[in-house]
Amino acid sequence: MTPPAKAQHTPTRPRRPSLRLHDLSDLAAVGRRLREEQQRAAAEAQARREAAARQEAERTLFSRSVGRITPLRQPNLAQLQPLQPPPLPVQHWLDEERVLLESISDDFDVSTLLDTDDQLSFRRPGIGLEITRRLRSGHWSIQRQLDLHGLRVDEARQALGDFIRLAHKTGLRCVRVVHGKGLGSPGKNPVLKGRVQSWLVQKKEVLAFVQARPLDGGAGALLVLLQPAAGRNA
Known part of the structure; x- marks a missing residue:
């Protein structure tokens, strides 16, 4: 009888850990963040363009309403004088004193x-x-x-x-x-x-x-x- 052949053991390769799902979820999250940043940047840029357009429209409307503006020359500026303190009522005081001196008597x-x-x-x-x-x-x-x-x-x-x-x-x-x-x-x-x-x-x-x-x-x-x-x- 022929002896049974020995079973040959083929060495098995070590399995890699399954990281596929985890990597895909991270990739999706990164993609979402990138899209959000792009959308936010686009929105900010749009807001800046709209603000600039409004300012330009306001300047145009003001120019049309007022017309050409000529700056005032320096010599035409008003010269403000410092406020003077109110005058003392000296004459009133003198009148009051005179009235007292001229008071009339019942005993005259x-x-x-x-x-x-x-x-x-x-x-x-x-x-x-x-x-x-x-x-x-x-x-x-x-x-x-x-x-x-x-x-x-x-x-x-x-x-x-x-x-x-x-x-x-x-x-x-x-x-x-x-x-x-x-x-x-x-x-x-x-x-x-x-x-x-x-x-x-x-x-x-x-x-x-x-x-x-x-x-x-x-x-x-x-x-x-x-x-x-x-x-x-x-």
């Missing part, structure tokens, strides 16, 4: 300064009787009036001082001061009449005053002649 005795006529008129030294006669006859027209009815003594004093000062400052010559006849006062005694005469005598702007004519207020009012204001004719 005017009886010796009034003319001894039936109407107790007043005129400054050097002013003749002709002035009071003309004032009483209406030679000067009444330019403004102050009515003191209803005011307390302090209020009337302040109002009269302000009125005379302003009237003189504005160049008025003849004004009327209504002090009332005292018909509504206790005992029908005119409270303000004597005080108004006293206050007027103390005002240097006053040249003379007389009791008003009946048609101008009679015993309830005084006609006052003021000094001419500086720089104005008498």
Whole structure:
């Protein structure tokens, strides 16, 4: 008998690890990333082109609307001056101080300064009787009036001082001061009449005053002649 042939063992090659699927997935991911980068770059480039086109269109529209622009020359530029601080109200302060110095008193005795006529008129030294006669006859027209009815003594004093000062400052010559006849006062005694005469005598702007004519207020009012204001004719 022929002995059985020995089995021949063919050496087997070592198997390579299966990497195919893994490599394909990586390749696909890389491809996706490349496509995304390309798309993003293309989108950015498109956005830049559109922005540039919009800017160019805006410049063109502005040029058509405005026309040719000529730059200003340097000499035509405005020269801005620094702001000056507001002036100090020195004149106002002086006026306030003068008012205090010229304040009128209730204690001033005017009886010796009034003319001894039936109407107790007043005129400054050097002013003749002709002035009071003309004032009483209406030679000067009444330019403004102050009515003191209803005011307390302090209020009337302040109002009269302000009125005379302003009237003189504005160049008025003849004004009327209504002090009332005292018909509504206790005992029908005119409270303000004597005080108004006293206050007027103390005002240097006053040249003379007389009791008003009946048609101008009679015993309830005084006609006052003021000094001419500086720089104005008498």
